Amino acid sequence: MSKKVIPLGFRLIWTVLRGINSFLRSILLMATGWIAFSNLYIKHKVEIGPALPANRKEYESAAAGKISYYASLEGKGRPLVLVHSINAAASAYELRPIFIQYQDRRPVYALDLPGFGFSDRANREYSPELYARVIEEFLETQVKKPADVIALSLSCEFAARAAQSSPKLFRSLVFISPAGFARSKVSSSQKAGENGLGKRVYSFLSAPLWARPLFDLIATRPSIHFFLTRSFIGPVPVELVDYAYASAHQPGAENAPLYFLSGQLFTTQALETLYQPLELPVLVIYDRDGYTSFDLLPELAEARPNFHPANITPSLGLPQFEKMDEVGEALEKFWQK
Numbered sequence: 001m002s003k004k005v006i007p008l009g010f011r012l013i014w015t016v017l018r019g020i021n022s023f024l025r026s027i028l029l030m031a032t033g034w035i036a037f038s039n040l041y042i043k044h045k046v047e048i049g050p051a052l053p054a055n056r057k058e059y060e061s062a063a064a065g066k067i068s069y070y071a072s073l074e075g076k077g078r079p080l081v082l083v084h085s086i087n088a089a090a091s092a093y094e095l096r097p098i099f100i101q102y103q104d105r106r107p108v109y110a111l112d113l114p115g116f117g118f119s120d121r122a123n124r125e126y127s128p129e130l131y132a133r134v135i136e137e138f139l140e141t142q143v144k145k146p147a148d149v150i151a152l153s154l155s156c157e158f159a160a161r162a163a164q165s166s167p168k169l170f171r172s173l174v175f176i177s178p179a180g181f182a183r184s185k186v187s188s189s190q191k192a193g194e195n196g197l198g199k200r201v202y203s204f205l206s207a208p209l210w211a212r213p214l215f216d217l218i219a220t221r222p223s224i225h226f227f228l229t230r231s232f233i234g235p236v237p238v239e240l241v242d243y244a245y246a247s248a249h250q251p252g253a254e255n256a257p258l259y260f261l262s263g264q265l266f267t268t269q270a271l272e273t274l275y276q277p278l279e280l281p282v283l284v285i286y287d288r289d290g291y292t293s294f295d296l297l298p299e300l301a302e303a304r305p306n307f308h309p310a311n312i313t314p315s316l317g318l319p320q321f322e323k324m325d326e327v328g329e330a331l332e333k334f335w336q337k
Helices: 005-041 092-102 128-143 155-165 188-194 198-205 211-218 221-229 238-247 255-261 270-275 297-303 324-336
Strands: 055-061 065-072 080-083 108-111 147-152 170-176 282-286 307-311
Touching: 005 211, 055 128, 065 092, 065 128, 080 092, 080 128, 080 155, 092 108, 092 147, 092 238, 092 324, 108 128, 128 147, 128 155, 147 155, 155 170, 155 270, 170 324, 198 255, 211 255, 221 238, 282 297, 282 324, 297 307, 307 324
Parallel strands: 080 108, 080 147, 147 170, 170 282, 282 307
Antiparallel strands: 055 065, 065 108
């Protein structure tokens, strides 16, 4: 081997290593800059108004501290309770079209789940069990009558868990674009929860130095708008983006979403453990969804006559915004049965 080849090889390796080190330094500088920017310049207490045109009330939950909810009690008949989804910028605004449609026709309630809206956003452990307990507690202490409950996305799993534990608090369940019906895990969060990596992922995400700056990256307006586009056939309502942004820029706004992002709020084998045991009437409103699928729904509906699928097409994860007439028709038909 030529003596010139060896120095040339060393120089090549050294050049590559210097390039890698330069890249890592750039990443480190950018990360440091963003952490500083997040702490110094991003406002983490944005002014936020009510998500719904109704009285907002609060009570002290034994399970989760202060719980906020909206109530319109002018209507008569069975109570209707709405439970928003779980994501980085979730809020009761997600169910606004349904609330408005029924608020003069029957008593309607909408929860701010722990970690969202005006409810307590403390740095506590968030879990499926906690959310199910809060739903049960709310029905028992605030609504005080068997209710028709509508849940959205991942919160369908929590509502199903609560209905198993306290079936007398529920008259019926409606799931809109529910999690837990996919044949395989779709999102990285679901996969982390399925693989048992959730706690390790959470430990990394929640490190005090970068937990809030990292969440701020996810909660920018462009990021919120991008994720919402996967739930709309047409344009995303500006008002929904605005409210989601404001909700995600409150003290402690990162605490619950970090549990969601690390996969710890999903239930393994939700179909078998949460949905199949249900005995009460269940309506499932679905079509397509950018974050999950409903492959297992036909099999469940065939095996369990208390499950009633309603395909609202074309729609994605939030059909109540673009197809409220069809959603309302499906609801009425189901409740009349």
